[in-house]
Amino acid sequence: MKRESIMIGNEWVPSTNAETIGVVNPATEEEIARIPAGGSADVDRAVDAARAAFDGWSQTSVEERATLLLRLADILEERSDELTRTMVGEIGEPITLAAIHQTAAPIAHLRNTVAALREVEFDQRIDDTLVHRAPAGVVGAITPWNVPLLMIAMKVGAATAAGCTVVLKGTEIAPLSSFLFAEAAIEAGFPAGVINLVSGTGPVVGEALVAHGGIDVVSLTGSVRAGRRVMEVASQGIKRVSLELGGKSANVILDGADLDLAVTTGVKDAFRNSGQVCGGLTRVLVPASRLREAEDAAVAVAQSYVIGDPYDAGTTLGPVATHDQHVRVRSLIRSGINEGARLLTGGDEAPDGLDRGYYVRPTVFTGSNDLTIAQEEIFGPVVTIIPFRDEEDAVRIANDSKYGLAGAVWAGDDDHARTVAKRLRTGRVRINGSPINPRAPHGGFKLSGLGRENGVYGIEEFLEYQSIG
Numbered sequence: 001m002k003r004e005s006i007m008i009g010n011e012w013v014p015s016t017n018a019e020t021i022g023v024v025n026p027a028t029e030e031e032i033a034r035i036p037a038g039g040s041a042d043v044d045r046a047v048d049a050a051r052a053a054f055d056g057w058s059q060t061s062v063e064e065r066a067t068l069l070l071r072l073a074d075i076l077e078e079r080s081d082e083l084t085r086t087m088v089g090e091i092g093e094p095i096t097l098a099a100i101h102q103t104a105a106p107i108a109h110l111r112n113t114v115a116a117l118r119e120v121e122f123d124q125r126i127d128d129t130l131v132h133r134a135p136a137g138v139v140g141a142i143t144p145w146n147v148p149l150l151m152i153a154m155k156v157g158a159a160t161a162a163g164c165t166v167v168l169k170g171t172e173i174a175p176l177s178s179f180l181f182a183e184a185a186i187e188a189g190f191p192a193g194v195i196n197l198v199s200g201t202g203p204v205v206g207e208a209l210v211a212h213g214g215i216d217v218v219s220l221t222g223s224v225r226a227g228r229r230v231m232e233v234a235s236q237g238i239k240r241v242s243l244e245l246g247g248k249s250a251n252v253i254l255d256g257a258d259l260d261l262a263v264t265t266g267v268k269d270a271f272r273n274s275g276q277v278c279g280g281l282t283r284v285l286v287p288a289s290r291l292r293e294a295e296d297a298a299v300a301v302a303q304s305y306v307i308g309d310p311y312d313a314g315t316t317l318g319p320v321a322t323h324d325q326h327v328r329v330r331s332l333i334r335s336g337i338n339e340g341a342r343l344l345t346g347g348d349e350a351p352d353g354l355d356r357g358y359y360v361r362p363t364v365f366t367g368s369n370d371l372t373i374a375q376e377e378i379f380g381p382v383v384t385i386i387p388f389r390d391e392e393d394a395v396r397i398a399n400d401s402k403y404g405l406a407g408a409v410w411a412g413d414d415d416h417a418r419t420v421a422k423r424l425r426t427g428r429v430r431i432n433g434s435p436i437n438p439r440a441p442h443g444g445f446k447l448s449g450l451g452r453e454n455g456v457y458g459i460e461e462f463l464e465y466q467s468i469g
Contacts, residue, residue, distance in 0.1 A: 001033040003175075006042055006199055007182040009049040010192040016041040021172050021201070026092040026319040026326075026358045027310050035175050038200035040208040043167065046196040047214040050138045050165040053193025058135040058163040062122075065161055066114045072188040073110040076149075076181070080104070083149065083180055085311075090174035091145060092318035092358070093273050094310045101273060102177075106153035109454075112438050113157040116455040120162075120463075129469035135163030136240060136464045137216025140209040142202070142230070144221045145173035145321055146276040146379075152181050154453050155219045156195060162462035164217070167196045169205050173322055202226060210234050217242070217462060221278075224447050242451030242461050244278065244443060246377045247405025250398035251281035252420065254391060256412030257432070259290055263297040265433050266408060267383055271305065271362060274320050275329075275381040278448075279406030279428065283374055285394050288387035295366060298385060299345045302362040305381075307351045319358040320380055326358035329380030332373055333363055341367030341384065369397045377403065391420065399425050404445030406430075427452075 002020075005012035015036035023033040036042075076083065080103050087102040088095050124131045139159040143151040148171055159166050170178025182197040198205050202222075210218050210233040219242040220230050227243040234241045251266035253259055263284060270280040286294040310318035320326050330348040337343055346363025363382045365373060374384045388394040398407060404426040411417035414431055421429035427444040430436065439455035451461050 001176070003033065003035045003179050003199070006036055006038055006046075007186070007197040008042075008046045009053075009196065010186050010190070015039065021199070023090060023173075023175060024322070025089050026321050029323070029356055029358070032089050033176055035172065035179070035199045038198040038205045040204070042198045042200070043205060043208040043212060046167040046198050047138060047212050049193035049196055050167050051214050053191055054135075054138055054165045057160075057165055057191060057194050060163065062117055065163065066117055068188055068190055069110055069114050069157060069161060072184055072190070073107050075184040075187050076110070077107050079180065079184065080107070083177060086176045086180065087149065087174065088310050090148070090176055091273070091276075091321045092310045094312075094315040094318050096313050097273075097316070098310070102147060102149060105147075106149040109150060109153045109438060110157045112455065113161050113459070116439060116459055117161040119456050120459055129467050132466040132468055133460075133463040134466045136462050137164060138214055139164045139166045139217045139219060139462060140212070140215040141166055141168045142206050142209065142218070142220040142222065143168070143170055143178070145171040146273060146278070148174045149177040149181060151221050152178060154458065156181075158453065158458040159217075159219070159462045160190070160194060162459050164462045165194050167198060167209060167215070169198055169200065169209055172199060172201050175199050207233065210239075211236070213237060215239060219451075219461070220244070227449060242453075243449035244405075244451075244453065245447060245449040246278045247403040247426075247444060247448050248283060248375065248377050248401045249279055249281050249403070249406040249408070249426065250283045250285050250401070250424070251408045252285045252394050252398050252410065252424075253287070253294070254394065254409070254411045254416070254420065255287050256416075257410035259286065259293055260297045261433065262410040263294050264301050267298050267301040267364070270383045271302075271317065271381045274318055274360065276321060276379050281406070281408055282378065282383050283369070283398075284383055284385045285388055285397055286385060288389060291366065291385070291387045294385055295344055295364070298364045298383065302345050302364050305362050307354065307359055307361075317362060317381065320360055321358070323358060325379060326360065329360050329378055329382065332376065332378050332380070333382060336365050336367065336371060336373040336384070339367075339371050341365040341371055341373060346382070369400055375401065395420065395423050402447045405448035406444075
């Protein structure tokens with residue numbers, strides 16, 4: 001497959017840069033597509049289109065915006081099979097799981113955004129003053145490769161719901177879903193310039209987008225390194241910045257909790273999408289007296305995964321997404337072994353019979369919180385079990401991280417779990433296996449980033465206060 005154009009003002013136009021970028025299937029290590037390697041001139045054209053569309057789009061009604069977003073969700077749903085198969089080829093998540101995580105979730109998110117849009121209070125009276133929530137302007141959205149369509153839906157959905165126009169830089173690693181999204185936006189009837197797509201790399205397209213004088217807000221999901229660079233460049237223009245930068249989340253299992261359920265649920269959470277989830281519960285904190293029990297439960301879960309062809313409905317664990325990620329994950333597994341962690345299952349060798357593809361064995365360690373594998377975000381199917389002495393020690397270990405994105409607490413009752421959860425310096429904490437609420441705010445403390453996504457909170461990231469009167 002070859003994508004030869006970028007989308008500006010609802011038109012598919014050639015990039016000003018003749019170079020292209022290859023897209024590699026991580027299960028086969030073969031190139032499956034090529035996309036334009038956009039340049040700064042492409043960003044200029046896209047921002048111009050977004051600025052030209054802003055005045056009109058920002059004055060549309062809530063219902064006009066809601067109608068188009070719902071139509072977009074319907075069109076994506078009609079193309080669900082194509083979207084799922086495309087993203088399986090890009091990132092390697094097994095097809096049965098990808099249909100839920102990579103396709104159904106973004107569609108549901110767009111619909112949730114519409115419900116939240118109708119809850120936003122755009123006008124409020126403070127004495128004789130009208131406090132108005134105004135669209136913040138033109139948004140530069142930079143999205144990651146692990147859940148490419150979901151992050152597009154989260155950023156573009158919230159920004160356009162708020163009345164902003166958008167220039168999207170989809171990830172160059174898994175870019176094909178961004179092209180399908182752009183096609184669907186045109187079909188849905190979004191006015192020209194409201195949603196624009198420029199493909200390319202972060203150092204070229206991303207940098208030009210963040211630095212552009214016509215961009216008012218930047219929303220990035222990516223690495224801490226990328227987040228630092230975005231803040232640095234955006235600061236020159238005093239731009240608003242929203243960042244979601246990853247985590248090293250703790251699954252805190254207290255005395256009185258159902259330990260087997262807590263460990264099993266937590267390890268499955270950490271191994272979602274081959275461990276390529278920002279909020280995965282990769283540190284398993286258990287009472288020292290129950291360490292052996294926790295180890296047995298974690299090993300049983302890890303060894304239950306079926307690794308292989310992600311297009312096979314029986315596969316439950318696919319490859320990691322890139323060659324560089326494959327090298328990094330295996331290197332971090334070796335660091336755990338070299339630093340003295342106890343390897344319970346898995347390791348850095350290729351899974352049996354899978355010498356081709358970026359596959360990693362599901363790996364479980366027992367160790368201390370000062371190990372590299374307990375401090376660094378691995379982004380692979382690796383968890384570390386960490387014993388604690390008592391509840392105070394558990395809270396201390398959970399908070400001993402430079403990240404603060406997500407977490408979980410398991411206890412004998414929900415009230416106790418909530419009390420402990422409030423002591424964790426992290427943006428989202430699940431209680432005794434509670435599901436993630438897609439309309440509650442998602443975002444982090446510390447190096448996990450700035451700002452929030454989801455629901456009303458995500459839309460508010462793209463609104464400014466205006467006092468009139």
